Every structure is written in structure tokens, then in C-alpha cells.
Amino acid sequence: xxxxxxxxxxxxxxxxxxxxxxxxxxxxxxxxxxxxxxxxxxxxxxxxxxxxxxxxxxxxxxxxxxxxxxxxxxxxxxxxxxxxxxxxxxxxxxxxxxxxxxxxxxxxxxxxxxxxxxxxxxxxxxxxxxxxxxxxxxxxxxxxxxxxxxxxxxxxxxxxxxxxxxxxxxxxxxxxxxxxxxxxxxxxxxxxxxxxxxxxxxxxxxxxxxxxxxxxxxxxxxxxxxxxxxxxxxxxxxxxxxxxxxxxxxxxxxxxxxxxxxxxxxxxxxxxxxx
Numbered sequence: 001x002x003x004x005x006x007x008x009x010x011x012x013x014x015x016x017x018x019x020x021x022x023x024x025x026x027x028x029x030x031x032x033x034x035x036x037x038x039x040x041x042x043x044x045x046x047x048x049x050x051x052x053x054x055x056x057x058x059x060x061x062x063x064x065x066x067x068x069x070x071x072x073x074x075x076x077x078x079x080x081x082x083x084x085x086x087x088x089x090x091x092x093x094x095x096x097x098x099x100x101x102x103x104x105x106x107x108x109x110x111x112x113x114x115x116x117x118x119x120x121x122x123x124x125x126x127x128x129x130x131x132x133x134x135x136x137x138x139x140x141x142x143x144x145x146x147x148x149x150x151x152x153x154x155x156x157x158x159x160x161x162x163x164x165x166x167x168x169x170x171x172x173x174x175x176x177x178x179x180x181x182x183x184x185x186x187x188x189x190x191x192x193x194x195x196x197x198x199x200x201x202x203x204x205x206x207x208x209x210x211x212x213x214x215x216x217x218x219x220x221x222x223x224x225x226x227x228x229x230x231x232x233x234x235x236x237x238x239x240x241x242x243x244x245x246x247x248x249x250x251x252x253x254x255x256x257x258x259x260x261x262x263x264x265x266x267x268x269x270x271x272x273x274x275x
Contacts, residue, residue, distance in 0.1 A: 027120060027121055027196040027201065028120060028121050028122075028123060029109065029111055029120035029121065029122050030122065030123065031122075031155045031157045031168070031170050032157065033157050033158065033159045033168060034156075034157060035154065035155065035156055035157075036111065036112070036154075036155045036157070037111075037112040037113075037152050037153065037154050037155065037175070038109040038110065038111050038112060038122065038152065038153050038155065039109060039110045039112065039150065039152050039153070039181055040107050040108065040109055040132075040144060040145050040150075040153060041108050041109065041110060041119060041145060041147075041181060041191045041192065041195075042108075042145050042147065042192060043108055043195070044108070044192065044193065044195040044197075045195070045197050045199075050107055050108065050145050051105050051106065051107055051129065051132070052105065052106045052107075052198045052199065053103055053104075053105055054066065054067075054070050054103070054104055054105075054106065054198060054199070054202070055067035055069050055070055055101035055102070055103060055104075056101060056102050056104055057077060057099075057101055057102070058102060059217075060077065060099070060213055060214060060217045061210075061212070061213025061214070061216055061217055064202075065205065065210065065213060066202040066203065066204065066205070067101045067210075068204075068205065068206075068207060068210060069101070070199060070202075071199070071204060073207065074207055075101070075207075075210065076207055076210050076211040076214055077099055077101070077210060077214050078101070080099070080214060081096035081099050081100055082096075084096035084099075099214075103125070103126060104123050104124070104125065105123070105124055105125070105126075105128075105129045106121045106122065106123050106198040107121070107122045107124070107132070108120075108121060108122075108191075108195050108196075109121075109122045110181065110182075110187075110191055112152065115182055115184070115187050116187070118190055118191065118194055119190075119191050119194065119195045119196070120196075121196055121198060121201070124170070128170060128171075128172060131171070131172050132153075132172065135153075135172075135174055141174050142178075144174055147180065147181055147188065147192070148180045148181075149178045149179075149180070150178065150179070150180075150181070151174045151175045151176075151177070151178055151179070152174075152175040152177075152179065153172050153173070153174060153175070154172065154173050154174070154175060155170050155171070155172055156170065156171050156172075156173075157169065157170040157171075
């Protein structure tokens with residue numbers, strides 16, 4: 001056993017670990033149960049808007065999968081859900097809703113009491129996002145991200161025993177006192193210049209990689225192959241469907257899936273896609 005080589009390997013791993021600090025999980029922050037205070041800082045990557053919206057899929061191939069739409073690219077799952085909705089069938093409509101990407105919002109924040117750790121990304125959903133936008137639209141509140149005259153944001157978070165769900169819930173309110181990000185110029189400069197970019201944090205999958213994850217989700221190995229695209233319902237009104245098996249399309253799910261992504265399909269169908 002070469003002890004020198006082992007020492008070199010340990011040093012290499014330690015160096016890599018140090019280099020990874022400030023990335024991965026450490027760049028994210030979420031409120032814990034109780035009261036906390038943060039400061040939303042100006043977004044380095046979008047001077048006019050502090051928030052970054054991104055689309056994600058949960059439970060399709062990976063625990064979390066970022067949609068190609070985040071990079072302005074076509075998304076096979078989005079195309080598939082469009083076809084499901086266009087079928088007019090109630091079950092397909094519900095499946096499309098289940099497969100839809102979920103919107104998550106990221107805000108660059110400094111956590112009060114943890115200023116030395118720099119800017120973190122706080123990820124939240126539409127309810128907190130709406131509350132932030134309402135504050136921004138309130139002339140009496142003003143620009144709460146302003147470097148010298150903004151406002152801290154006070155958070156109150158309750159746990160599952162209060163929400164009655166497996167999840168915490170956070171509400172926000174602005175501090176009535178205007179204040180600078182910090183009296184420490186180094187902290188301010190770091191907050192403005194050193195921020196994680198949400199769009200660069202998540203793995204960017206190709207169209208084909210996302211398609212493969214969707215295909216595996218729809219056709220689990222060893223499972224029976226049922227039709228995913230059903231016959232259009234007659235007079236579907238969102239409550240009931242007059243669905244007849246007579247003349248039912250016998251095309252398998254695999255055939256329909258492959259046809260959906262056939263590069264030779266008509267250009268008109270592509271033109272109708274929302275991209």
C-alpha cells in the first residue's frame with residue numbers, strides 16, 4: 001500500500017470538497033418553523049427583476065427534473081400533455097394535469113444572522129410569490145430590494161401540525177423600517193457580485209433524455225402496455241364523458257408515443273405547439 005498516494009488522494013478529495021462549498025445544497029436555503037428575517041437582494045442576472053421562474057417535473061425518471069423550457073428549448077413532456085388534452089378525453093386530461101411541469105420561483109436572499117454566508121437561493125411556490133409581487137406593487141412599501149433603502153422581509157413558518165398537510169407553510173410581511181443590506185461594505189459587495197444563478201444550478205437535459213425519462217415512466221419495465229391516448233370523449237364537459245368502446249383505436253401506447261415524436265410528422269402540428 002502506497003501511503004503517499006493515499007495522502008495525495010485524501011488531499012485531492014478535501015480540495016474538491018472545499019471547492020464545492022457554496023454550491024449544491026449549500027446554496028439553497030429554506031425557512032424553518034418559527035420566525036426569521038431575510039433580505040431579498042437585487043438579482044445579479046436580471047437587474048430589473050429579483051425573481052427567477054423555473055419549471056420542474058417531479059417523479060418522472062428522476063426525483064426532480066428541470067424542463068428544457070427553462071433554456072428556451074422544446075419539451076417532449078409538454079408536447080405529450082398537449083396531445084393528451086387535444087384528445088378531449090377526461091382521463092387523458094387528468095393525466096396531462098398530473099404530468100404538467102410545476103413552477104418554482106427562486107429569490108436571492110441574505111438570511112439575517114447569517115450574512116457572512118453570502119447570498120442563498122430561497123425556493124418557493126406561487127403563494128409566496130404572489131405575496132412578494134403584491135408587496136412590490138404597493139407604493140407605500142417601495143422597492144424592498146434597494147441596496148440602501150430597502151426593507152427586510154419577516155417570515156413566519158408553521159409546521160404540518162398547523163397546516164394539516166405534510167408540508168410547512170410560510171407567510172411574509174415587510175419590515176416597517178427601511179434599511180441598507182448591510183453596514184459592512186464587503187457584505188454588500190459580495191451580495192451583489194457573488195450570487196448562484198438558478199439556471200446554471202440544475203442539470204440541463206436534452207430533448208431525447210427527457211423523452212427517455214417520460215417513456216420509461218409511461219412504460220415501466222415488465223408492466224402491461226395500456227393505451228395512454230384514449231379515444232376522444234363525446235361532448236366532454238369536464239364532469240362526465242360519453243365514451244364508447246365501439247371502433248376504439250387499437251394503436252398501442254408505444255406506437256402513439258413514437259408517433260408523437262416522429263420527426264416526419266406534419267409541420268402544422270409543430271406550429272400549433274406553444275414554443
